[in-house]
Amino acid sequence: MQRIGILGLPRSGKSTVFEVLLQGAGAHAAQAGREQLGVVRVPDERVDRLAAIFQPKKTTHAQIEFVDSGAARGSREAISVRAAAKADLFSGVRNCDAFLAVVRDFESDLEPAADGVDPARDLRNLEAEFILNDLAIVENRMERLGKELRVGKKEGEREHALLEQIKRLLEAERPLRGESFGSEDAKVIKGFQFLSQKPLLVVYNQDDGATRVPPAAGPGALAVALKAHLEREIVSLPAEERPAFRSEMGLAEDGLSLVIRVSYELLGLVSFFTVGPDEVKAWTIHRGETTLDAAGAIHTDLAKGFIRAEVVHWEHMVEAAGHTPTTREKGWLSLEGRDYVVQDGQCLVIRFNK
Ligand SMILES: Nc1nc2c(ncn2[C@@H]2O[C@H](COP(=O)(O)OP(=O)(O)OP(=O)(O)O)[C@@H](O)[C@H]2O)c(=O)[nH]1
Numbered sequence: 001m002q003r004i005g006i007l008g009l010p011r012s013g014k015s016t017v018f019e020v021l022l023q024g025a026g027a028h029a030a031q032a033g034r035e036q037l038g039v040v041r042v043p044d045e046r047v048d049r050l051a052a053i054f055q056p057k058k059t060t061h062a063q064i065e066f067v068d069s070g071a072a073r074g075s076r077e078a079i080s081v082r083a084a085a086k087a088d089l090f091s092g093v094r095n096c097d098a099f100l101a102v103v104r105d106f107e108s109d110l111e112p113a114a115d116g117v118d119p120a121r122d123l124r125n126l127e128a129e130f131i132l133n134d135l136a137i138v139e140n141r142m143e144r145l146g147k148e149l150r151v152g153k154k155e156g157e158r159e160h161a162l163l164e165q166i167k168r169l170l171e172a173e174r175p176l177r178g179e180s181f182g183s184e185d186a187k188v189i190k191g192f193q194f195l196s197q198k199p200l201l202v203v204y205n206q207d208d209g210a211t212r213v214p215p216a217a218g219p220g221a222l223a224v225a226l227k228a229h230l231e232r233e234i235v236s237l238p239a240e241e242r243p244a245f246r247s248e249m250g251l252a253e254d255g256l257s258l259v260i261r262v263s264y265e266l267l268g269l270v271s272f273f274t275v276g277p278d279e280v281k282a283w284t285i286h287r288g289e290t291t292l293d294a295a296g297a298i299h300t301d302l303a304k305g306f307i308r309a310e311v312v313h314w315e316h317m318v319e320a321a322g323h324t325p326t327t328r329e330k331g332w333l334s335l336e337g338r339d340y341v342v343q344d345g346q347c348l349v350i351r352f353n354k
């Protein structure tokens with residue numbers, strides 16, 4: 001399961017965003033130290049449509065985990081950006097697969113912003129924190145490698161040169177998520193878990209009536225606007241009243257769906273489905289992965305004994321009312337080998353040797 005760490009300056013609305021995301025039915029939250037964890041059921045109309053056809057005993061949506069970082073939680077006084085920079089913005093979220101940065105873009109008399117509302121400045125400050133964090137990691141490692149090189153241990157030479165290159169990028173204030181590296185170097189770099197390298201979703205947390213369009217984010221990042229406060233009010237309503245209220249307020253897509261859709265895009269994830277009378281289930285793999293990878297995601301035995309995959313697009317499956325012979329007659333079913341790249345929205349049956 002992919003984990004997305006929510007971070008941001010104090011009082012930017014991190015916990016409000018977290019609560020909005022957690023309203024997904026089936027979500028459950030847990031407290032782990034100072035941070036909060038929440039597993040969210042990924043809303044997916046395709047799963048619901050397939051379940052309506054198959055009437056399975058069990059329907060399983062994909063899941064994604066969000067972590068609300070524990071930094072400076074609960075402090076009621078407005079904290080300045082400078083003071084915030086000293087706090088550990090990344091507590092509890094360092095090991096996540098991606099970050100969701102909440103940037104304050106709302107005025108509030110109840111929660112006055114100490115240094116005024118300036119989302120562009122706040123984002124710059126956050127980015128600077130990512131980069132400082134990574135520079136500290138690079139410098140530590142280079143120092144150690146430098147010592148070894150001086151006593152004649154040459155193994156670290158190549159890594160030292162790579163870190164030198166990374167240091168120059170960071171010093172030029174370039175986050176690593178925008179850079180590409182050769183596969184050997186990429187492997188070495190991955191081990192460092194650099195924060196500025198992880199995919200970044202910037203959420204501009206706006207007032208109820210705001211219509212500002214967020215500026216485009218750089219490479220490896222995406223930006224969306226969310227009215228977290230209003231969204232939280234909506235999710236506190238009974239489910240059947242939400243759509244009417246939503247359209248009254250001129251909100252198109254609900255916050256949870258929006259954030260998840262964009263997160264999938266950012267993380268390069270796609271869904272495939274397995275269907276049948278026992279269970280309709282959504283699975284998550286990376287874009288570009290094959291039927292063999294998909295089989296392995298379901299069970300290692302399926303990958304080991306893989307013969308072939310039967311592939312039907314979910315819309316065709318619905319149109320055929322879940323009747324496989326019909327999908328075959330219509331030419332909607334294809335037989336694919338282990339190297340076939342799975343596309344978002346396909347239903348798979350894996351044939352394998354036990
Ligand atoms: N007016 C307005 N208030 C908001 C909005 N989002 C959050 N708030 C308020 O701002 C305050 C801070 O929100 P939180 O979600 O607790 O922010 P946080 O980033 O988790 O705060 P810390 O964990 O203390 O750093 C709360 O009083 C929220 O109700 C918004 O979009 N508009």
Ligand SMILES: [Mg+2]
Pocket residue numbers: 014015016073074
């Ligand atoms: Mg909070």
